[in-house]
Amino acid sequence: MSDRAMSDKPLIEVRGLSYRYPRRGLVLDKVDFHLCQGERVALTGANGAGKTTLLHLLVGLKKAKSGEIIAFGEPRNDEKSFIDVRARAGFLFQDPDDQLFCPTVLEDVAFGPLNLGKSREEALQLAMDTLASLGMAGFEERITHQLSGGEKRMITLAAVLAMEPEVLLLDEPSNALDSNARQHLIDTLQTLPQAMIIISHDADFLAQLATREVTLENAKLNPLATGTGINVISAEHEHA
Numbered sequence: 001m002s003d004r005a006m007s008d009k010p011l012i013e014v015r016g017l018s019y020r021y022p023r024r025g026l027v028l029d030k031v032d033f034h035l036c037q038g039e040r041v042a043l044t045g046a047n048g049a050g051k052t053t054l055l056h057l058l059v060g061l062k063k064a065k066s067g068e069i070i071a072f073g074e075p076r077n078d079e080k081s082f083i084d085v086r087a088r089a090g091f092l093f094q095d096p097d098d099q100l101f102c103p104t105v106l107e108d109v110a111f112g113p114l115n116l117g118k119s120r121e122e123a124l125q126l127a128m129d130t131l132a133s134l135g136m137a138g139f140e141e142r143i144t145h146q147l148s149g150g151e152k153r154m155i156t157l158a159a160v161l162a163m164e165p166e167v168l169l170l171d172e173p174s175n176a177l178d179s180n181a182r183q184h185l186i187d188t189l190q191t192l193p194q195a196m197i198i199i200s201h202d203a204d205f206l207a208q209l210a211t212r213e214v215t216l217e218n219a220k221l222n223p224l225a226t227g228t229g230i231n232v233i234s235a236e237h238e239h240a
């Protein structure tokens with residue numbers, strides 16, 4: 001089945017996207033990409049290849065030098081239009097400390113839903129339910145900045161999922177997780193309905209999750225893996 005067969009209309013589509021940092025060569029050179037319903041796309045490439053930069057561009061945290069971003073059916077090119085994208089695409093940052101800023105875990109996880117207009121009661125319930133679904137019940141009153149790296153990673157995932165996003169953008173989600181937590185994360189992500197882009201250097205993690213793989217090399221995005229050789233899951237099979 002072709003990549004597009006899951007849905008006629010991609011949730012996110014990028015055409016000819018280019019980006020360069022000041023005084024640097026192109027980190028992305030006319031990149032084309034699409035994410036459709038039902039897909040879990042592995043985004044791979046060497047350190048510094050531009051993977052995080054691409055995800056930042058998709059949600060407007062950086063502004064492309066040229067090219068188009070169409071998200072949820074609309075062209076996105078100014079800050080106002082990207083606010084809507086960020087409400088609908090849950091971004092798990094590479095460093096949990098960039099994402100956690102409230103005193104307690106419960107406040108951190110409830111922050112997103114509150115910000116999206118839920119009542120305090122609804123947001124707190126959603127936060128508690130999400131924490132429980134990730135095996136993190138009991139962490140509600142913990143002081144966020146005192147958590148271990150792996151605990152912070154799971155709390156940031158809860159904070160993202162509590163916003164009930166349509167798409168997940170996960171930047172190295174298995175970093176800092178022990179083998180039990182990592183397997184629990186894999187099991188959780190396998191059950192989620194959202195389409196997702198997963199950046200990871202963990203080939204086994206991707207092999208258990210990804211329905212296809214794209215890789216960044218020399219600023220170009222290629223549809224086939226050159227390095228990891230992960231065995232991708234057939235989206236057709238998964239969603240039959």
Ligand SMILES: Nc1ncnc2c1ncn2[C@@H]1O[C@H](COP(=O)(O)OP(=O)(O)OP(=O)(O)O)[C@@H](O)[C@H]1O
Nearest residue numbers: 021022024027045046047048049050051052053054
């Ligand atoms: N603010 C910045 N100014 C200049 N160069 C930057 C900046 N941020 C990132 N870069 C450079 O851009 C390149 C791409 O960075 P990016 O973080 O997107 O890579 P990555 O593929 O996610 O890497 P990793 O796998 O190591 O996380 C790297 O060479 C990085 O050093």
